[in-house]
Amino acid sequence: MANEYDVVVIGGGVAGALIAWKLAEAKRKVLILDAGEKRLHKTDRAAFVKLFAEAVNSKKSPSQPYVDTDNSKFAHSPDVQDFNPADAANKLYYRQLGPNMFKSQYQRLSGGSTWAWRGNTPRYIPSDFKLKTLFGVGVDWPITYDDLESWYCDAEDALGVAADHKEWNGIFGAYRSRKFPMSKIAQAYGDQQLKRRLDGVKIDGVKVRIFALPQARNSRKYDGRRACEGNSNCVPLCPIQAKYDATVHVKKALKLGATMVEQAVVTDLKVDASGNISEVVYKTWPDGQTTSAKGKIVVLAAHAIEAPKILLNSNGGSGIANSSDQVGRNLMDHPGGEGAAIMPFQVFPFRGPQSTSCIESFRDHKFRDQFCAFRLTIGNDGWGRTQHPYDTFKNLTDRKLFGEELQKELNHTVTRQLRVAYSTEQLPDPGSRVTLANETDDFGIRKPQIAYKVDDYTRKGMEYVQKIIKLMFTKIGANEDEWEFSDLKAGTYSGSGHIMGTCRMGSDPASSVVDAGCRSHDHQNLFVAGSAVFPTSSCVNPTITVAALALRTAASIQKQLAT
Amino acid sequence: MAQPSELVLFVALSKVLTGEKKLDKTLADQYLQRLKAQSPTSMQKILDEFSKIADDPFLTFEVKRRIVETKQAGKEDLPLMAQQIIRIWYTSEFFPLGPDGKLILGPDGKPVPSGGTQKQFYDGLLWRVIQAHAPTHSTQKYGYWTKKP
Numbered sequence: 024m025a026n027e028y029d030v031v032v033i034g035g036g037v038a039g040a041l042i043a044w045k046l047a048e049a050k051r052k053v054l055i056l057d058a059g060e061k062r063l064h065k066t067d068r069a070a071f072v073k074l075f076a077e078a079v080n081s082k083k084s085p086s087q088p089y090v091d092t093d094n095s096k097f098a099h100s101p102d103v104q105d106f107n108p109a110d111a112a113n114k115l116y117y118r119q120l121g122p123n124m125f126k127s128q129y130q131r132l133s134g135g136s137t138w139a140w141r142g143n144t145p146r147y148i149p150s151d152f153k154l155k156t157l158f159g160v161g162v163d164w165p166i167t168y169d170d171l172e173s174w175y176c177d178a179e180d181a182l183g184v185a186a187d188h189k190e191w192n193g194i195f196g197a198y199r200s201r202k203f204p205m206s207k208i209a210q211a212y213g214d215q216q217l218k219r220r221l222d223g224v225k226i227d228g229v230k231v232r233i234f235a236l237p238q239a240r241n242s243r244k245y246d247g248r249r250a251c252e253g254n255s256n257c258v259p260l261c262p263i264q265a266k267y268d269a270t271v272h273v274k275k276a277l278k279l280g281a282t283m284v285e286q287a288v289v290t291d292l293k294v295d296a297s298g299n300i301s302e303v304v305y306k307t308w309p310d311g312q313t314t315s316a317k318g319k320i321v322v323l324a325a326h327a328i329e330a331p332k333i334l335l336n337s338n339g340g341s342g343i344a345n346s347s348d349q350v351g352r353n354l355m356d357h358p359g360g361e362g363a364a365i366m367p368f369q370v371f372p373f374r375g376p377q378s379t380s381c382i383e384s385f386r387d388h389k390f391r392d393q394f395c396a397f398r399l400t401i402g403n404d405g406w407g408r409t410q411h412p413y414d415t416f417k418n419l420t421d422r423k424l425f426g427e428e429l430q431k432e433l434n435h436t437v438t439r440q441l442r443v444a445y446s447t448e449q450l451p452d453p454g455s456r457v458t459l460a461n462e463t464d465d466f467g468i469r470k471p472q473i474a475y476k477v478d479d480y481t482r483k484g485m486e487y488v489q490k491i492i493k494l495m496f497t498k499i500g501a502n503e504d505e506w507e508f509s510d511l512k513a514g515t516y517s518g519s520g521h522i523m524g525t526c527r528m529g530s531d532p533a534s535s536v537v538d539a540g541c542r543s544h545d546h547q548n549l550f551v552a553g554s555a556v557f558p559t560s561s562c563v564n565p566t567i568t569v570a571a572l573a574l575r576t577a578a579s580i581q582k583q584l585a586t
Numbered sequence: 587m588a589q590p591s592e593l594v595l596f597v598a599l600s601k602v603l604t605g606e607k608k609l610d611k612t613l614a615d616q617y618l619q620r621l622k623a624q625s626p627t628s629m630q631k632i633l634d635e636f637s638k639i640a641d642d643p644f645l646t647f648e649v650k651r652r653i654v655e656t657k658q659a660g661k662e663d664l665p666l667m668a669q670q671i672i673r674i675w676y677t678s679e680f681f682p683l684g685p686d687g688k689l690i691l692g693p694d695g696k697p698v699p700s701g702g703t704q705k706q707f708y709d710g711l712l713w714r715v716i717q718a719h720a721p722t723h724s725t726q727k728y729g730y731w732t733k734k735p
Contacts, residue, residue: 072722076704079679209729242728250728256721373718375731403731413677416712420669423654426605426646429672430715437716 028054028282029584031303031318033289033333035061036135037566038552038573039324040272041181045577047279051584054282054316055273056305058098058329059132061285063270063277071138072262080413085139085259085520089130097308097465098131098288106518117328118460118472125475126518127356129326133285134270136326136520137566139259141377142238142266144184144567145398146175148195150387151561154450158392160480161450161559165530165539168197171571176201178570179237182267183245186237195387205242207235208251211403213370213441214380217499226494229384236381236400239267239566246271253375255404287314290468292321292337292549299548300343306466320580324552324573327354327522331457331555332471334526340459340469344526344543344551349536351458353451353524355560358477358516360485360509361402362492363409363442364501370441372405373412378444379403385491386562395448395484396562399492405440408517409507412437443495445488446519448562449481457525477516485511521565526555540579541572548583552576592633593618599636602649603668604675604711613709617674624682624700628667631687635664663687676712678702 030046032039035057047053062071071088078087086102094100099116106126119125129136149168154161176199178184185205192199210218218233225231240257241250251265261268277283287305290313295301300321306313323330331351337343344350382399405412412433419432460472489508496506509515529535532544541556543549552573554565561568596618597609622629632653639648653664663683670680681697684690689697701707708723717735719725 073704076707076720076722077701079699079701080677081699209732211731212734215732252724252727253729253731254722254724255718260722262722369734371717371735373713373716373721374735379731412712412716413679416673416676420672423650423665425603425650425654425668425672428605430605433712433715434717 026314026316028052028316028318030054030320030322030580031056031316032322032324033303034058034135034324034326034329034553035133035269035273035283036324036326036553037137037269037272038569039322040134040269040276041570041573042322042324042552042577042580043276043281044272044279045574046580047276047281049581051581053276053280054284054318055276056284056287056289056303056316057133058288058325059094059130059286061133061283063133063274068260068262068264071260075256075259080411083259086128086130088259089132089138093309094132097286099464100130101128117457117470118462120472120474123475123477123514125354125356125473126516127520127522128518129328129520129522131329133273133283134268137268140520140564140566141257142240143378143400143564144179144182144186144237144239145381145383145563146197147561147563147568148197148386150195151559154559160392162529164558165528165535171568171575172198172200174571174575175567177574178567180204181272181574182239182567182570183241183248184237184239184567185242187235190234191237194383203237205245208238208240208242208376208379210235211375211379213366213372213403214401216366216368216370217401217441218380220499221495224498226491226498229388231382231384231495233380233382233401236379237567238376240376241265251376255373255375255377257377288466288468289325289333290336290466291339292333292343294338294343294546298546300546308466311466318548319584320548320550322550322552322576322580326553327525327555328457328471328473330551330553331525332459335459336469344536344545344549346545347533347535349453349527349534351525352453352456353527353558354455354457354473354475355449355451355523355557357446357519357521357560357562358449358481358485359444359446359519360489360511360516361407361409361442361444362489362496362509363406363440363507364496365436365505366439366441367500367502369438371438372403372440375403377402377404385488390487393483394487395450395481397445397447397484397488398562399488400444400446402442402444405437405442406507407442407444409442410440415440443492445485445492446521446562447481447484447488449560450478451524451527451559452476452478455524482511485516521554521560523554523557523560523565526551527558528556529558541576542579550576550580595633595637595640598640599633599649600671600675602646603654603672606675606711609675610709613706616706620700620702621670621674621680625667625670627685628663628683628687631661632664632667632671635661674702675710676715677710678706
């Protein structure tokens with residue numbers, strides 16, 4: 024039958040694309056349904072670059088090139104700018120119920136949110152999988168670091184991760200059985216200056232190490248893609264695709280015979296009498312036509328907000344895969360912020376990738392039973408969110424500077440601007456959840472609504488991390504009068520775009536949505552892929568863990584299909 | 587195309603305001619047209635004012651006194667217009683001024699920026715002044731960022 028497949032994959036982001044690729048490679052008949060557009064050609068990338076370049080600076084956001092397409096109507100992607108207005112709760116795609124604002128966005132188009140990521144790929148460490156056992160907070164994963172290690176290696180090969188094996192092998196017990204496929208991304212000039220002054224120094228009793236950040240970005244030609252040319256624009260997009268994005272594996276899957284239907288928004292997963300998913304119903308846009316497809320296996324890889332939305336909307340709105348009442352719960356992010364300072368030396372930002380170095384030394388600190396772990400990234404983009412160079416420029420022209428005096432002052436200020444960004448761990452909270460709003464989108468599908476809280480465990484950690492960054496700035500000799508920090512007293516935090524939880528994995532069907540193999544406890548032919556299955560968040564970028572789990576899930580699916 | 591004399595005048599004023607000794611004529615023409623189209627009154631006033639001092643031996647001083655920092659009645663918009671000329675050269679964006687010589691505000695009460703083309707964004711002087719390049723517009727090869735510019 025034309026609409027019958029071995030596997031129907033919902034979502035063409037990194038998780039869905041990797042699974043589709045591996046199963047197409049195994050000669051399975053695969054269908055990828057993507058809510059957004061299939062923008063796979065070089066001309067598509069060039070069009071996005073043009074949209075970015077021609078947008079006024081106040082509109083240049085991580086989602087900007089993508090929300091300026093028809094996607095914004097039919098496959099809406101929230102944008103950071105949606106979080107700013109005072110009445111944001113009434114303007115967002117998803118209604119926000121509070122008590123805090125959820126501030127992360129995602130992209131709904133082929134390739135998903137990897138269009139607008141920095142390519143950072145640090146692994147989780149062993150303790151991240153055992154938070155409850157080791158620290159008495161959160162929950163344990165049903166799998167361990169050992170279970171995932173070889174899949175991490177495969178994921179690093181698939182995405183093309185550049186890093187230094189010696190630096191990362193064994194960090195907090197995270198051993199490596201294979202070297203990275205590429206040598207590390209060369210560290211930026213400014214990072215080297217910091218490294219000279221900080222590496223090996225003890226800050227609050229912790230020895231600080233400045234590592235080259237593992238990144239899915241080419242340090243040489245790899246997998247047919249060019250080496251990074253330092254375009255300073257990993258987010259919202261790499262103009263030459265030196266940075267990995269999931270269109271790589273969408274294209275590989277299609278080349279191996281997979282089918283993709285773009286602009287296909289899934290509206291319902293129908294369940295048969297045996298409890299299996301019998302049909303995937305979707306509407307294509309802009310025509311609004313309803314179609315369906317059948318798969319022996321269905322993979323829901325639609326990200327941590329769209330995935331529960333689809334599950335809760337299914338079966339006539341009564342929901343599926345939810346006997347545990349856990350679908351949509353435990354929504355997490357990595358609430359972040361930054362400390363910015365004028366360095367006593369030039370760092371020359373905006374040359375090279377937006378970040379090349381990191382400090383992991385506080386990922387497993389001694390206070391983790393009391394407040395969250397965190398990691399630090401050294402920005403190579405001036406003062407980042409704190410102050411864009413255009414704003415520095417405006418400050419100077421407001422002071423009536425012009426001509427050579429303006430040039431001199433602008434150079435003197437911006438070339439010494441440096442920021443240290445932090446991202447923090449967030450515990451699962453069943454009250455932070457995605458449910459369905461009464462409002463519907465243009466297809467009549469009930470929109471997601473979000474309740475979200477940043478708790479004291481995370482907020483105390485943010486206080487500690489700012490103390491650590493201030494100690495670092497002092498050690499470097501940065502003038503305290505020229506520091507700027509995210510205002511914690513005002514409750515300030517930013518989203519990291521790391522949307523996790525909402526379909527968590529676990530051994531007990533009463534308290535989790537999927538099992539350790541990412542298969543639904545309730546439906547034997549339904550798998551959930553992506554960061555939605557994460558029981559806890561760690562404090563690091565989730566993508567390489569998403570990719571490792573996806574490859575592991577693809578192998579499980581292949582086994583199930585073979586039986 | 588602008589009148590040659592007007593373009594020459596605009597380039598001369600732009601050099602003083604931006605601190606650049608050499609400016610691209612094609613870009614200058616494009617910027618002049620954009621500024622004139624969206625801020626006609628104040629642009630004409632600033633060019634008229636500059637024409638009176640264009641040959642002054644102490645040009646920078648005179649531009650500062652009579653344009654950038656002037657508080658003379660009827661010329662209050664000149665400092666603001668000067669900022670927009672600098673802004674368009676540095677960033678390819680500017681905030682248009684209305685017939686009253688004030689910034690045109692949007693519904694949110696903020697000035698409404700006018701953006702440039704992709705090439706104009708790439709040619710923004712700001713990036714060159716900070717010894718970098720516009721985002722998405724590296725012309726160098728892998729690893730250049732490890733060295734001082």
